[in-house]
Amino acid sequence: MRLCSIKGKRVRGLEGWYNALSAGDVVKIQPISSSEGVIEALIPRKNVFGRFNEKGSADQAFAANVDVVVCVASVISPPFRPRFIDRVSVLTEQCGVPLIIACNKVDLGIIEDNEERLGIFETLGFRVIRCSAKNQEGIAELKEAIRGKVAVFIGQSGVGKSSLINIILPDVAQRTAEVSEKYNRGKHTTTLAVLLDSKEEDINLIDTPGFRSLAMRNIEPDQLSSFFPEMLPLLGHCEFGASCSHTHEEGCAVMAAVERGEIFHDRYESYLRIRAELESNGHWRKKREAPRQSRNNKFRYEEDEW
Numbered sequence: 001m002r003l004c005s006i007k008g009k010r011v012r013g014l015e016g017w018y019n020a021l022s023a024g025d026v027v028k029i030q031p032i033s034s035s036e037g038v039i040e041a042l043i044p045r046k047n048v049f050g051r052f053n054e055k056g057s058a059d060q061a062f063a064a065n066v067d068v069v070v071c072v073a074s075v076i077s078p079p080f081r082p083r084f085i086d087r088v089s090v091l092t093e094q095c096g097v098p099l100i101i102a103c104n105k106v107d108l109g110i111i112e113d114n115e116e117r118l119g120i121f122e123t124l125g126f127r128v129i130r131c132s133a134k135n136q137e138g139i140a141e142l143k144e145a146i147r148g149k150v151a152v153f154i155g156q157s158g159v160g161k162s163s164l165i166n167i168i169l170p171d172v173a174q175r176t177a178e179v180s181e182k183y184n185r186g187k188h189t190t191t192l193a194v195l196l197d198s199k200e201e202d203i204n205l206i207d208t209p210g211f212r213s214l215a216m217r218n219i220e221p222d223q224l225s226s227f228f229p230e231m232l233p234l235l236g237h238c239e240f241g242a243s244c245s246h247t248h249e250e251g252c253a254v255m256a257a258v259e260r261g262e263i264f265h266d267r268y269e270s271y272l273r274i275r276a277e278l279e280s281n282g283h284w285r286k287k288r289e290a291p292r293q294s295r296n297n298k299f300r301y302e303e304d305e306w
């Protein structure tokens, strides 16, 4: 292991990004000593999973070169937020990376509504693993699903990302903390995205800080429906063809499918909300403003920032 610094302010090729480098990046280094080096260049990324950082007004990478995104949710405390998972699913569809939904804390029980919603995700082709870091249910399944891959664990603060990782890779323990009783949400215990690996297990995973919001900016509103697998086969079948926004038009095949119950109404509601957000704030039309550089130029995220 070598501690490396960046030459200059940015690694070439990453100008305009909120963070200079991201967990999972592969770089070329110039060794200085047996324990130190300088990062010279970024090996082109296979893919990058991230979001738009509103404060910094720039794209922020959560992880690069990932094979699978594991969205951790909890059944309760903090509450199950399927619309958050919908947003994550749009981003994974956009960057073409498979999504696993790890529904954690099942030792606390799953209510029927949440079971129904998880079933919807499964019928859409997303893998759902019901698990518990507390009683170890589903851990073997989760481990098998990520073996041999680079997996990034994302999700709201307090859902148990670090706790799951501690069970999967007990030798590289991560800090965890109680969910606040008052606000029923996590305390942003993890503040740095880190790649952890175990050669014996052939598991590489990236723990990330929890985030509260997932702003959507870099999708053209008319492209959004193509990131909803349930809408994909219907596209082009609306009366207004490709120009249909699927929000109000007569003869809309998507809306008809919602009415027939073939598209789950709550997923359609997510579509409407994300679409409205993209129409009012999206960067799809505007030329992107010059992004502000993060203050410390490191891949450290401040509490509550993402």
Ligand SMILES: Nc1nc2c(ncn2[C@@H]2O[C@H](COP(=O)(O)OP(=O)(O)OP(=O)(O)O)[C@@H](O)[C@H]2O)c(=O)[nH]1
Pocket (backbone or CB within 6 Å): 104, 105, 106, 107, 108, 131, 132, 133, 134, 135, 155, 156, 157, 158, 159, 160, 161, 162, 163, 164, 175, 176, 177, 178, 179, 186, 187, 188, 189, 190, 191, 208, 209, 210, 211
């Ligand atoms: N009952 C129960 N509690 C759990 C389980 N997994 C984690 N917890 C608890 O949930 C709390 C938050 O867990 P963390 O692992 O710190 O959550 P995190 O997702 O890493 O949170 P951030 O780092 O803030 O993003 C801790 O008190 C854990 O003990 C579980 O399967 N069941």
Ligand SMILES: [Mg+2]
Pocket (backbone or CB within 6 Å): 161, 162, 163, 175, 176, 189, 190, 207, 208, 209, 210
């Ligand atoms: Mg954590």
Ligand SMILES: [Zn+2]
Pocket (backbone or CB within 6 Å): 238, 244, 245, 246, 247, 249, 251, 252, 253, 254, 255
């Ligand atoms: Zn339509």
